[in-house]
Amino acid sequence: MVFLQIFILFISIFSFSQAKYLDNHSCNECHEKIYEEYQTSHHAKGYFNDTLHRKIADKVSTKKYECATCHMPMADNIDDLISGKARPDKANKTHTDAISCYFCHTIAYVKNAHKFNVNTKARQAKNYKPTLYGRLSNPDDSDKHSSASNPVYAKKVCMGCHSHKLNDNNVTIFRAMDKKQDSEGCIKCHMPEIAGGAEKMDKRARGWHASHKFLGIHDEAFRKTGMDINITVKGKKLKIKLTNKMEHPLIIQPARVKFLKITVKRGDKVIWSNYTKEAEEDKQGYFAYSFQQKGHPVIIPATATDGSANNIAAKESRILEYEVPVLQTGDVVTVGLYVQFAKNACTKVISLEESNLTDEVLMKEVKIVLP
Known part of the structure; x- marks a missing residue:
């Protein structure tokens, strides 16, 4: 029995x-x-048609494909992929789907x-x-x-x-x-x-x-909708109020970065900006994850022992303050929120420096002209 x-x-x-x-x-x-x-x-x-994902997955391991849990979830040999007994197979529909x-x-x-x-x-x-x-x-x-x-x-x-x-x-x-x-x-x-x-x-x-487009950051119209930007100027104080209207943090993916580009123009001349060469110079307006492994910076976080992020939480408002020259009537203040789909350091580690992943893509821009 x-x-x-x-x-x-x-x-x-x-x-x-x-x-x-x-x-x-x-x-x-x-x-x-x-x-x-x-x-x-x-x-x-997925693995076969998303170069950034594949490069990062292979940098983590050329044997195991642990990302399969979410990125190749219908694989008919998913346990073997995760354990390293098998690799992604372009001839297998349960992999390429x-x-x-x-x-x-x-x-x-x-x-x-x-x-x-x-x-x-x-x-x-x-x-x-x-x-x-x-x-x-x-x-x-x-x-x-x-x-x-x-x-x-x-x-x-x-x-x-x-x-x-x-x-x-x-x-x-x-x-x-x-x-x-x-x-x-x-x-x-x-x-x-x-x-x-x-x-x-x-x-x-x-x-x-x-809709099954799963609209997101890659859609030009959609990426404008998640954040509100408000500008106020008083004396030498420039205040930028950022309001995250989304139900998730401003920055989610560890490879990605979002940052502010702020300029003050008087006529045709830029008299002030929030950074000189690299957006990361403005620590408060640069939103990204950072990771360390036993005290040393690492880009791919699979082996990180510590991590942090400059982020704006869901539904959070934050005021950033900058000291600028005394502004005059007619001066134009422009605040742009940009995204790079992969940080410069990330593309360097995975040998994708020549791709367009590091292009500065505008999410939203707001301008005011001083009365």
């Missing part, structure tokens, strides 16, 4: 583990608009953990249509899958990968969300409702769907 129970359990586990994987392209048949949006998103980027549609829509729940959260996948039975989850009430089924609404998609789904990450020395190398947050704020900003049904055939005449 015991043997029979063990045998049945084994067959059950095997059957669930062998469920069919629906690759990204298979979604295009019914969800054409969503598939088109997804293809332009950074969820569609990056953060796939199937992965995001089969999360049963998110387990909170110290170093990073864990997405727990729903078990899918062999020889049955998989069940895909989402937020729609009364969702449609198809010949490829069943559909169900799951409350995790309003509460925790983003927290599986976008919450936090600590390295083996318990140093925070990524943090976007805290434990009190849910995913609704993320979805509201990054997946706004837009015209067009979720399916090519809009059977329930919903007329809208959640």
